[in-house]
Amino acid sequence: MRWMILCLALLAGSAQAELTYQLEPRQIAEDVWLVEGSTDNFGRDNGGFILNTGFIVTEYGVLVIDSGPSKRFGEALRAAIARVTDKPPILLILTHHHPDHALGNQAFSDVPIAALEGTRRLLAEQGEAMAENMYRLVGDWMRGTEVRLPTQTLEAGELDIGERRLRLLALSGHSGADLAIFDERSGVLFAGDLLFHQRALTTPGTPGLDVWLEDLARLQALPWQQIVPGHGPITRDAAPFVQMRDYLGWLDQVMRSGAERGAEMNELIRTPIPERFATISLSRYELIRSVSHLYPRYEHSVLQRIDQ
Amino acid sequence: MDWRGLLCLALFAWGWEARAAEQSDPVSSVMWDYYHQRLLDSAAFTFDKRVQVLVPPFAEDARQVPIQIDARSLGARVKRLLVWAELNPIAQVVDFQPGEQVLPFLALRIRVEQATPIRAAVLTEDGLWHVGSARVDAAGGGCTAPSVVRAEAGWEERFGQVLGRRFRLEDSDRLRLQVAHPMDNGLVGGIPEFFIEQAELRDASGQRLASLELFPSVSENPTLSFELREAQGAELWLRDNNGNEFQAAF
Numbered sequence: 001m002r003w004m005i006l007c008l009a010l011l012a013g014s015a016q017a018e019l020t021y022q023l024e025p026r027q028i029a030e031d032v033w034l035v036e037g038s039t040d041n042f043g044r045d046n047g048g049f050i051l052n053t054g055f056i057v058t059e060y061g062v063l064v065i066d067s068g069p070s071k072r073f074g075e076a077l078r079a080a081i082a083r084v085t086d087k088p089p090i091l092l093i094l095t096h097h098h099p100d101h102a103l104g105n106q107a108f109s110d111v112p113i114a115a116l117e118g119t120r121r122l123l124a125e126q127g128e129a130m131a132e133n134m135y136r137l138v139g140d141w142m143r144g145t146e147v148r149l150p151t152q153t154l155e156a157g158e159l160d161i162g163e164r165r166l167r168l169l170a171l172s173g174h175s176g177a178d179l180a181i182f183d184e185r186s187g188v189l190f191a192g193d194l195l196f197h198q199r200a201l202t203t204p205g206t207p208g209l210d211v212w213l214e215d216l217a218r219l220q221a222l223p224w225q226q227i228v229p230g231h232g233p234i235t236r237d238a239a240p241f242v243q244m245r246d247y248l249g250w251l252d253q254v255m256r257s258g259a260e261r262g263a264e265m266n267e268l269i270r271t272p273i274p275e276r277f278a279t280i281s282l283s284r285y286e287l288i289r290s291v292s293h294l295y296p297r298y299e300h301s302v303l304q305r306i307d308q
Numbered sequence: 309m310d311w312r313g314l315l316c317l318a319l320f321a322w323g324w325e326a327r328a329a330e331q332s333d334p335v336s337s338v339m340w341d342y343y344h345q346r347l348l349d350s351a352a353f354t355f356d357k358r359v360q361v362l363v364p365p366f367a368e369d370a371r372q373v374p375i376q377i378d379a380r381s382l383g384a385r386v387k388r389l390l391v392w393a394e395l396n397p398i399a400q401v402v403d404f405q406p407g408e409q410v411l412p413f414l415a416l417r418i419r420v421e422q423a424t425p426i427r428a429a430v431l432t433e434d435g436l437w438h439v440g441s442a443r444v445d446a447a448g449g450g451c452t453a454p455s456v457v458r459a460e461a462g463w464e465e466r467f468g469q470v471l472g473r474r475f476r477l478e479d480s481d482r483l484r485l486q487v488a489h490p491m492d493n494g495l496v497g498g499i500p501e502f503f504i505e506q507a508e509l510r511d512a513s514g515q516r517l518a519s520l521e522l523f524p525s526v527s528e529n530p531t532l533s534f535e536l537r538e539a540q541g542a543e544l545w546l547r548d549n550n551g552n553e554f555q556a557a558f
Binding site: 296 | 361363364365366368369372374376389415417443468469470471472473475477482484485486531532533554555557558
């Protein structure tokens, strides 16, 4: 008898294993909604829902910001939007080309998908490889996911949608092509991955930490009321900026001083993480990645031609 | 603790001893026996933590995975140091023979095709191989990915250039260098093997300090680091399998 119960329990367990993203849009300003992900790494438990997406409901329809990590996520996002408004999506804007932000595009193939020219190019170049890696990292959540390139090109400046005016900033510090979206009416700044908060920043494709710091200065100068970072909790104060600057400065110093004293990569990735970054998720993991991405440039700056 | 507890503990300790005597592989690799036979000629060996093999836990860039071997805590004269990646299509990485003046230390970057154990076998003068082990996780593809070097404009002009510098450490001098070379491994789209296969570290008078055989699992634009016991002059000589020779001085 007992084994039968066990079998039934196992069956029930596998039936429950149906993968569903629990997306609960939260209103953060009038007509502005946030779908907040965790600050974890990609995993089979979260299906890659580790980012913040959002949407703005305008009189003409819904403007969606980032489509998420998979087809399934994009579909869940659409369903979640439909739960809070009867307006249809009219435009999807991608902040940048990274897989957690741009692989849900298929679910929005009936509306224009807009991004910076650089984002389109990078997604075309790297999309397939990134999607493949995502299958490895999160598994079946990705089923049916394919790369869909943006269909419209955005440029820096103002974008009017009905009564709403968005200010678009074309920056590059995180991925090489990063769009930040500032909603003038609500004062909400969708910073994309130019801002990480309580989650270690990631550096594949950064043109340099100095460029990133300049981008931060431009973002911080906007008259924002609320900040939506690409990853981590939203704030009404400048905390994400302060943390980002501190962390970028530390990262830069670790590699600069490392290169000066002739440190190896394997020594740098074991650098102690300062106590003040203890609350930041995944800092060791991201330090290992950042050293791989960036240390060769620092090494180059201290080595000299010695061939004869 | 009563006598039963003690007995239990004794049994456990005995079992543990027996296990240790069998030399259990710290990274449980199915390939160990094969490489023990092929590269170490089935000679006497011991898995030895004093042969430190530093690798990142995962390969962020499978074409450039940094590995660092340090066997100085053996406190013995090292005759040879072999490094290999057990699940790579080209497993062997380097065969390093440091002389008296050169520390049993080596850092370089390699390509990995998949997650793999990394081994460093160090031969001491008593004829025993001390084997250090580590494991690196990887999405893979590093050995068959298209060359980054060959995609760069003007790489032919930089070919053979050596960047380097000497760094004073606490009790040694570290020599770090990078050679501009595609290190083609023959596994990528119709490009035959073309790689640096021999290197020698020499003193100012041309006497050999260490010699090195490299295999094409070493990354393109190879980076190498050595450590010298003393602050003496050093030159590096390299030769690739097409006969090109390169020379650099620290």
